[in-house]
Amino acid sequence: MAVYVNGELVLYGFVGDNYWDEGFTDREVLAALAEHGSGNDLPVRLNSGGGYVDAGRAIFNALKLHEGTVTIYVDGIAASSASLIAMAGDKIVMRSGSIMMIHDPATITFGTADDHEVSKQALERMGQSFAETYAARSGQNVDDVRTAMKATTWMTAEEAVEAGYADEADESAAKMVAAFDFRAYANAPSDLTDLSKKRGWTFEASRHAASAAPTSQKETEMADKPKADGTSVDVAQVTAEATAAANERVQAILGSDEAKGREAQAQHLAFKTQMTAEDAIAVLASAPVVEADAGPTDGNPDLAAYEAQRMAAAGQAQPTGQAEGEKPNWTAAIERAGKQRRKGA
Numbered sequence: 001m002a003v004y005v006n007g008e009l010v011l012y013g014f015v016g017d018n019y020w021d022e023g024f025t026d027r028e029v030l031a032a033l034a035e036h037g038s039g040n041d042l043p044v045r046l047n048s049g050g051g052y053v054d055a056g057r058a059i060f061n062a063l064k065l066h067e068g069t070v071t072i073y074v075d076g077i078a079a080s081s082a083s084l085i086a087m088a089g090d091k092i093v094m095r096s097g098s099i100m101m102i103h104d105p106a107t108i109t110f111g112t113a114d115d116h117e118v119s120k121q122a123l124e125r126m127g128q129s130f131a132e133t134y135a136a137r138s139g140q141n142v143d144d145v146r147t148a149m150k151a152t153t154w155m156t157a158e159e160a161v162e163a164g165y166a167d168e169a170d171e172s173a174a175k176m177v178a179a180f181d182f183r184a185y186a187n188a189p190s191d192l193t194d195l196s197k198k199r200g201w202t203f204e205a206s207r208h209a210a211s212a213a214p215t216s217q218k219e220t221e222m223a224d225k226p227k228a229d230g231t232s233v234d235v236a237q238v239t240a241e242a243t244a245a246a247n248e249r250v251q252a253i254l255g256s257d258e259a260k261g262r263e264a265q266a267q268h269l270a271f272k273t274q275m276t277a278e279d280a281i282a283v284l285a286s287a288p289v290v291e292a293d294a295g296p297t298d299g300n301p302d303l304a305a306y307e308a309q310r311m312a313a314a315g316q317a318q319p320t321g322q323a324e325g326e327k328p329n330w331t332a333a334i335e336r337a338g339k340q341r342r343k344g345a
Contacts, residue, residue, distance in 0.1 A: 004032035009044040013178050015051030015059070015081045022179045023051070026058035033062060041068040044089065049180025050080025053105050053126060060133070063088035074098045074166070076177040079185065084130060087137040092166040094157035097174035100165055101185065102134060103152040110271060138164030152186035252277035261289035
């Protein structure tokens, strides 16, 4: 949907991507701000269950740098990274019946104990950064805010005003909450989780659809995963079923006979593409086998090592696809490997 409508910035749906035909990105917001003009006052209508941390922080910074007065109206919900965006408002107005939620960021890491430690440190720094932002806007102590984040705190309009996260609650009725899989969050109100299920706002369905037509690399999500009993644990995957399916696919690819001698390609297919295990194994079967003593070269890149370093550095969530229009790296790697062997023959 359009983010700039009749002089207003309309931020409805998923932060950083387009799920359930609703969403907005930091690039779209920057374009809208340029069209609006930096010196003009800006009304922002916000109704979002959250999304990607990096996009949320970028939008927050863009709004904070806007020279005109920024008034943010929480039309329905401002949860997770959307609540961070709300903190950019010079004035924050909660519609009657609207909701705000703050919590800690989360991600998922593939790799060694050291890789997980790097992600842990990155998440701690992110969480502290967000707590400082919330504290600066609300006037609360940073440590108290961090405690509230770790507990995943949901607030009504009146509670958000009382806690300093908003300036006023007006009498205008809140619009229906934005499409989001609210089951991903700890302590989410039952009416939100029921609505997610009823309306089909599920990440499982969206990711299944995305696997048929891969789009862009997904970023870190601010999300918790519920257990079967309804409680939550601090991990990024929205459901245990999705995690199990992803792990099963990875193990099927890496553990196949076809992966032997083609470990770099297998790692790349497992973690950088959305190919099914069957399709990935078929690709491996047709790829040349790398000699055991062959080290990384320009013609035979160590894609597995590269991927591990990239994920550790970025702190990103589990990859869900390659950039649109990008030629798959494993194809280029196979072509280069073949050319190198032919030259050496």
